[in-house]
Amino acid sequence: MRPCTASAPARVDIAGGTLDIWPLYLWHPGARTVNAAVTLRATTTVTPIGRGIEIVSIDTGARASADHVDAIEAHDHTRLVVQILKALGVSTGLRIETTSRVPAGSGLGGSSTLAVTIAAAVAGSMSRELPRRDLRNLVRDAEAQVIKVPTGIQDYEAAIHGGVLEVALNPGEIETRRLVEDPGFVEDRILLVDAGVTRFSGLNNWEMFKAQVDGTGEVRALFAEIVAAARDACGAISNEDEGALVRAVAREWAARRRLAPGVATPEVDAIVETAAALGGSAKV
Numbered sequence: 001m002r003p004c005t006a007s008a009p010a011r012v013d014i015a016g017g018t019l020d021i022w023p024l025y026l027w028h029p030g031a032r033t034v035n036a037a038v039t040l041r042a043t044t045t046v047t048p049i050g051r052g053i054e055i056v057s058i059d060t061g062a063r064a065s066a067d068h069v070d071a072i073e074a075h076d077h078t079r080l081v082v083q084i085l086k087a088l089g090v091s092t093g094l095r096i097e098t099t100s101r102v103p104a105g106s107g108l109g110g111s112s113t114l115a116v117t118i119a120a121a122v123a124g125s126m127s128r129e130l131p132r133r134d135l136r137n138l139v140r141d142a143e144a145q146v147i148k149v150p151t152g153i154q155d156y157e158a159a160i161h162g163g164v165l166e167v168a169l170n171p172g173e174i175e176t177r178r179l180v181e182d183p184g185f186v187e188d189r190i191l192l193v194d195a196g197v198t199r200f201s202g203l204n205n206w207e208m209f210k211a212q213v214d215g216t217g218e219v220r221a222l223f224a225e226i227v228a229a230a231r232d233a234c235g236a237i238s239n240e241d242e243g244a245l246v247r248a249v250a251r252e253w254a255a256r257r258r259l260a261p262g263v264a265t266p267e268v269d270a271i272v273e274t275a276a277a278l279g280g281s282a283k284v
Contacts, residue, residue, distance in 0.1 A: 001048035001093060004124035006117040009037035010108040011158030012192060013283075014237075015252040016167075016230030018205050019223060020152035024212060025169035028223055033154040033167040034179070034233045036186050040108065042100040042159075044117040046125040049095050055081050058099035068092055080111065083142040084118050094125065105198025107284060109155030115139040116159040132160050149206040166234050185240045195267040195284075204260055211259075218258070225255035246281045253283035 016033035018024065025031035054065040055078050062077035069091045072082050081096055098118065102110030119139050123130040130138070136156045144151045157167050157176045164183045168175040180186070211219040229252035236244035253272065257264050263284045275282035 001125050002127065003045070003047050004121045005043065005045045006120035006124060007041050007043040008113050008116045008120070008159035009162055010040045010042070010102040010110055010113045011035045011037050011155060012108065012190060013154065014186075014190075014230075015233040015248055016226060017154060017256075018152065018208055019226065019230075020154040020167060020169060021150050021205060021209055022153075024209060024223070026171055027212065027220075028227045030231060031169040031227050032230050032234065033152075033169065034165070034230050034237070035154055035158050035167070036164045036183065036190065037158050037162045038108065038192060040101045040110075042098070042102060042110065042114040042117050044099075044114070044121040045097045046121040047095045047097070048093055048125065051092055053085070053090075053092055054095040056095070056097045058097060079146045080115055080143065081118055083145050084115065084139065085122065087138050087142050088119065088122050088126070088128075090122060090126070094122065096122070103194070103198075106194070109158065112139065112143060112151070112155030113159040115143050116156055135160060150209060152205065164237060179234060179237045180240075186237060189242060189245065193271055193282075195265065195271060197265050197267055204263060208260055222255045222259040226252055226259070229255065246279070249283055250276070250281035253281065256283065 012035060014034040014036060019028060019031045020033045052065060052067045053069050053072060055072065056063050057077045060077055064072050064078045066072045069082055069085050072078050098114060100110055100114050102108050102113060104110060116139050119135055136153060139156055140151055140153055153174065154167050157165060161176055163178045164180055164186050166177055166179050212223060229248050232248035233245060236248050268284055272282040
């Protein structure tokens with residue numbers, strides 16, 4: 001074992017979110033998610049110790065320790081760490097210190113980003129090579145075990161790859177590529193605003209997932225509209241077409257607001273209206 005630190009960025013979802021949950025995208029050909037990494041980051045530092053497991057959350061001040069990973073008291077600040085340690089076969093001998101600048105419940109993929117850094121730092125401390133695909137799958141499964149609902153993969157891809165991404169959700173293989181090498185076009189046109197409302201995105205996604213399976217209302221047609229908006233967003237970013245990007249985001253939000261009315265609040269609506277009045281668009 002050796003000391004190791006891993007850091008990764010959270011992301012904003014430009015278009016196509018929720019469809020990155022397996023097998024939702026299989027029912028919507030051409031599905032993709034477009035996102036962009038932001039400067040808000042999560043970091044994990046792992047340090048070898050003589051015996052036991054120590055977990056420290058710098059942000060919350062929460063601490064837990066035990067002689068063996070199975071003896072760690074389970075609470076919100078330990079469950080994910082414990083699950084990842086077990087997945088990597090680590091039972092003792094490490095101190096795991098986490099910190100995150102991503103506000104909890106912000107919808108920026110904070111917990112998933114933190115999970116990536118935990119797994120990467122622990123694997124690094126073991127001098128274990130963990131390919132990107134294996135890292136993604138490990139943290140996806142660990143987080144699903146903790147939150148008890150299916151998880152998408154776009155948060156992990158943003159944390160692992162960074163930049164402005166197209167995550168093509170193809171049957172049999174997910175392909176992630178950077179839409180542009182220079183993120184300046186996107187950086188200059190996105191303003192990240194805190195609406196002051198927290199949410200558990202996993203539960204919202206699960207409700208939409210069930211509605212798709214059950215064929216409830218117009219959910220399948222609305223997902224198809226989100227697929228089309230994400231396709232438009234890809235083209236707009238690749239061509240550096242500001243007007244097309246504004247229209248794609250507006251199209252995505254219109255469908256998503258009908259798909260999951262609970263994501264819209266008076267604060268969110270006010271932000272969207274302000275953006276539209278100034279010739280832009282906005283979404284959660």
